[in-house]
Amino acid sequence: MAQQFNINRPNKVWTTDITYIRTYQGWLYLAIVMDLYSRQIVGWALAEHMKTELCVAALQMAYWHRKPDKG
Structure with a gap:
């Protein structure tokens, strides 16, 4: 995969x-x-478990901070 x-x-x-x-x-x-453009951490989350909620929280933080365009 390229x-x-x-x-x-x-x-x-x-x-x-x-x-x-x-x-x-x-x-x-x-x-x-x-x-990947800036190589900056744009979202993160910390928890005592490795469940789906951990990843969702990190993505929500990134989305909230960066407010990307649709698409």
């Missing part, structure tokens, strides 16, 4: 990832959303 990382405008392509962080109180999960 990957295209040369994006010509903001909010055209976002990518996501999840990682886990060990703390004294247990594991935390961090979901991030990155704009």
Whole structure:
């Protein structure tokens, strides 16, 4: 599969990832959303679980902050 990382405008392509962080109180999960144009983190969410809600919260933050055009 060919990957295209040369994006010509903001909010055209976002990518996501999840990682886990060990703390004294247990594991935390961090979901991030990155704009491939600027390479900036545009949304994130932290939770004690890796359920769908974690990813949805990160995407909602990104959408709220960036307000991308339709399409």
